[in-house]
Amino acid sequence: xxxxxxxxPYTGKEFDxxxxxxxxxxICGDGPFTAKDNEWFEKKTGVSKCLLTTSCTHATExxxxxxxxxxxxxxxxxxFTFVSTANAFVLRGAKIVFVDIRPDTMNIDENLIEAAIxxxxxxxVPVHYAGVGCEMDTIMDIAKRHNLLVIEDAAQGVMAxxxxxxxxxxxxxxxxxxxxxxxxxxxxxxxxLLRDERFVDQAIIIREKGTNRTLYKxxxxxxxxxxxxxxxxxxxxxxxxxxxxxxxMADEINxxxxxxxxxxxxxxxxxxxxxxxxxxxxxxxxxxxAHMYYIKCKDFxxxxxxxxxxxxxxxLPASHYVPLHSSTAGVKYSVFHGEDxxxxxxxxxxxxxxxxxxxxxDDLDEVVMRVxxxxxxx
Ligand SMILES: *Cc1c(COP(=O)(O)O)cnc(C)c1O
Numbered sequence: 001x002x003x004x005x006x007x008x009p010y011t012g013k014e015f016d017x018x019x020x021x022x023x024x025x026x027i028c029g030d031g032p033f034t035a036k037d038n039e040w041f042e043k044k045t046g047v048s049k050c051l052l053t054t055s056c057t058h059a060t061e062x063x064x065x066x067x068x069x070x071x072x073x074x075x076x077x078x079x080f081t082f083v084s085t086a087n088a089f090v091l092r093g094a095k096i097v098f099v100d101i102r103p104d105t106m107n108i109d110e111n112l113i114e115a116a117i118x119x120x121x122x123x124x125v126p127v128h129y130a131g132v133g134c135e136m137d138t139i140m141d142i143a144k145r146h147n148l149l150v151i152e153d154a155a156q157g158v159m160a161x162x163x164x165x166x167x168x169x170x171x172x173x174x175x176x177x178x179x180x181x182x183x184x185x186x187x188x189x190x191x192x193l194l195r196d197e198r199f200v201d202q203a204i205i206i207r208e209k210g211t212n213r214t215l216y217k218x219x220x221x222x223x224x225x226x227x228x229x230x231x232x233x234x235x236x237x238x239x240x241x242x243x244x245x246x247x248x249m250a251d252e253i254n255x256x257x258x259x260x261x262x263x264x265x266x267x268x269x270x271x272x273x274x275x276x277x278x279x280x281x282x283x284x285x286x287x288x289x290a291h292m293y294y295i296k297c298k299d300f301x302x303x304x305x306x307x308x309x310x311x312x313x314x315x316l317p318a319s320h321y322v323p324l325h326s327s328t329a330g331v332k333y334s335v336f337h338g339e340d341x342x343x344x345x346x347x348x349x350x351x352x353x354x355x356x357x358x359x360x361x362d363d364l365d366e367v368v369m370r371v372x373x374x375x376x377x378x
Contacts, residue, residue: 096330150170158182320350
């Protein structure tokens with residue numbers, strides 16, 4: 001493809017930092033770069049603790065362990081999300097309870113959550129789709145009144161805010177992804193954000209195979225031993241070094257992406273005004289991070305035609321999630337509470353256009369030109 005859907009971010013400093021790790025023989029987990037990354041996020045988001053992990057999937061699995069999720073518990077989330085959001089809780093024996101999304105943001109409909117709560121409910125997992133925040137004030141209020149934990153899937157939400165607060169720092173726990181398809185990358189990687197001190201010590205132990213090795217290294221305990229069930233959720237410092245180069249350029253990357261997003265939005269507005277497509281919506285209280293630019297076609301068939309048209313012109317667009325409740329595992333491990341008014345219908349007509357840090361204006365303009373051609377719009 002001449003214009004790819006995604007090109008992983010690269011700033012130029014990554015290799016120098018990885019080289020530094022190798023030369024200093026500091027390549028295992030929790031080295032100097034991991035500490036720098038953690039501090040960077042703590043400062044940026046205001047959380048008590050950030051713990052770099054091997055993926056957002058693993059950060060979510062850690063969250064499920066910390067939340068004490070067990071057989072028979074219920075966890076509420078949208079069905080329009082990545083499998084990892086659900087898997088982490090299914091692995092602990094929970095039943096997933098999906099509720100419908102809002103058609104405007106593709107985020108969980110905060111007004112449908114309360115009716116899905118039962119005495120077995122333990123947590124709500126909002127997913128900030130496209131880096132646009134869910135209606136967090138409403139969600140936090142529901143959680144407080146029902147004594148539930150809120151675990152934010154902020155995989156796509158790095159650098160985005162809701163009412164001035166960083167996505168991932170509002171709920172009890174937040175999960176970031178640094179997969180190569182995300183705004184900032186370390187190949188594979190993620191982070192667990194802990195808003196307050198409550199879960200910090202336990203999280204450190206779980207991440208280090210269930211031992212208190214980290215506390216021992218800090219001189220907080222005088223013996224290093226097995227404390228509780230855990231796993232190996234810490235990445236090599238070489239990956240952390242790669243990410244650090246990008247964090248140092250975080251504003252530059254974010255601004256470049258926002259420029260692309262705004263350029264798409266301006267150029268495609270006439271098509272929306274003509275009623276041919278729909279454009280993304282960002283609520284006033286949300287500052288997004290241009291994680292993606294999507295449009296909505298009339299229906300599945302029209303989207304199929306557009307995908308074929310763009311692909312035929314060497315441009316790679318991408319549809320997105322097949323709703324989890326309709327998948328093989330979803331049928332087994334989940335229920336959809338209430339009516340699926342929007343989840344399936346909206347997911348079938350959403351199309352993501354090429355979006356990445358170094359996307360050029362020329363390439364972006366060509367994508368727009370081809371979309372207009374497909375709709376015979378001039
Ligand atoms: C990317 C993504 C994940 C998984 O992230 P990994 O770091 O690849 O494990 C989870 N949830 C959402 C919403 C994502 O977009």
